[in-house]
Amino acid sequence: MEPGSAPNQGDSSALSLAASEGRRHKTGAGYVPLLVISAVCLFVGSLSSSLLAKYYFIHKGSSRWVSTWVQSAGFPLLIPFVCVPYFLKRTQRRPFTHFTPKLWVLSIFVGLMLGVNNLLFSWGTSYLPVSTSSLLLSTQLLFNLILSVLIVKQKVTFSNLNCVMLLTLSSVLLALSSSHDRPPGLTRAKYFIGFFSTVGAGLLFALYLPVMEKIYRKVYCYAMVVEMQLVMEIAATVLATVGMMADGGFAEMKREGERVFDKGPRVYYVTVAMTVACWQMCFMGTAGMVFMTSSLTGGVCMTALLAMNVLGGVVVYRDDFEGVKIVSTVLCVWGFCSYVYGMHLKNTKHQETDNKSSVTPAGTGPRNRHGQAMEMGRMPDVASGLV
Template sequence: MKNGRLILMCISLAIGTCGGPLLARLYYNNGGSRIWLTSFLATAGCPIILIPLSFLFLRRRLSNRNNDEANAEKTKIFLMKTPLFIASIVIGLLTGLVNYLYVYGLKLLPVSTSSLIIGAQLAFNAIFAYFMVKQKFTHFSINAVILLTIATGVLALHSDADRPANVSHREYVIGFIMTLVSAVLYAFLLPLVELTYKKARQEITFTLVLEMQMVMCVAASCFCVVGMLVNGDFKVIPREAREFKIGGAMFYYTLIVITGIIWQAAFLGHMGVVFCSSALASGVLISVLLPVTEVLAVVCFREKFQVEKGVSLLLSLWGFVSYFYGEFKSGKRILGSSQPLLETELPPLPVTDSVG
């Protein structure tokens, strides 16, 4: 059961991580310019989480028909207690800030460049995971982190050779910095989520993970809505929709809805992989998907692919191979859980070893 859920989370992560940046670039390339709106879309698809939550609630009600106190606790609409609720709000607000920084950089950078910069998150993820959740490392995982960090440095050396025509040198540098800062902050958020799971004063179940995701996304969306109000986005959106270069207003609003759903898939994948495995595993998977996103960006938007990007890509792939080979050689499953989390609504899950 756990392996199947982990596979589903990985697929969700892959769809969202690859599709989200491409849809955002499609928006920007065809007349879209609202950064706060794009940030909002990164978490605005959270209402779809109500679908699995409703299903799991009905499942609990049907499987707990007795009126004893234990079953009454399980049949509550929401299982989250106050400390976890507050922690989810704080993480959600930080997520809103990360989303804003990321899409700000994405507006000024090619998707392929932005994706490679995000590769830096793995190095910081490893550092934060080591200090926050006592993540164990092997020589191979350390080698992977070093290679991925160098890959990002090589990318920075090519300066603004791939700078879009309508972006100045100063804007390009700002976009690079914004994207890098967002990568660092997000690398901090993943171990923070894992630490929250570990420190929670209640049993962490998949239902609870979905509830946390809902609260985080609502908090992040509210953060972005405030930015939209201050920036006047709601007044500009109807005009932007009418003037959208492809498909007009109908395509514009359809793109917004689909973008929100795709980003929500990425968020679910991030949270799910941390739940089923670890923060480092989630960070590695994000990095593994970078070459895919980069190739898709070059194919879809005909972005430039300079020598420096090729070197950076090769170093990234080398880092990925190093990490996975190290896990294979150590005889451990690549995505093993550092501390198994129990699931009350579903059958018991097998215990697995820690990552690295």
């Protein structure tokens, strides 16, 4: 069977076993390039989308439904990646092959959950400085660890627990002393609406990551990840579109671009288009990291990137960067380095174990039910066995 082809029914158990074994071993020539691409998309998308969202509100943009809609409206950008490989004969697998009714329902449900998360994020971004909202979002990591333990049986080690505690502490310090950071004219009530909306977005995202990891364990190739992401973002866009229609959002979008946005219609629509593309990069980068590593690793990377968002807010928007914010950023970097070091130690130990097993006499190693070497039906999950 070719790597891109779909399995028949008789091979389903072999694929399940291959996927299970693949989560313990880093194999496949495409693993590292795809992991690097996902990391770059996550980095660029997260930083750019955060700064563009704030740019929209700074220059008189005010529609939270528009801000919500652009986060998922980039789903058409995924269609070429779903269809083109099949039409160019680069794979024999047809798009959406082996999508069960359960997988369809799960994709739609998670997409709606993502839409609610996008709305909460928009409310938070509209009221808080980029630096404050970014650091507040790191509260999701503690809940991400707890939910990962409950949902995907994530192992708790000193390195990941230390990382989570440091990043959470940075958020607590910020929350206790950042009320003076309110933009001029923002009432106390609206500040706390933004504060709790941002925390709510972080908690919902903490649930989203382990749920996706559990679903991805039933997925045997990266193409299915892209297809699931397409379905989820369509569901999220439908939710945002319904909200915009009910609230007059499309008419408001036109009026906003022509009369309200102080940079003019052209800059307005360029900002919207760039935001759509950047959010798409961010979500696909997140999906790739969760698929190839683990939900906790994806959450740690997202949280560590918040430090970059803080620096971006300081450089671009001249947000205050004193006292507690400096300490919070240092704690973010410290926690991430602790996590990476723990991964390095586990990876070294894992490689030593693999080297020992490689000298096992022929015929005594693990075989699939056909007596053949395991075929890589999906990109393996390395970090789930590392931390």
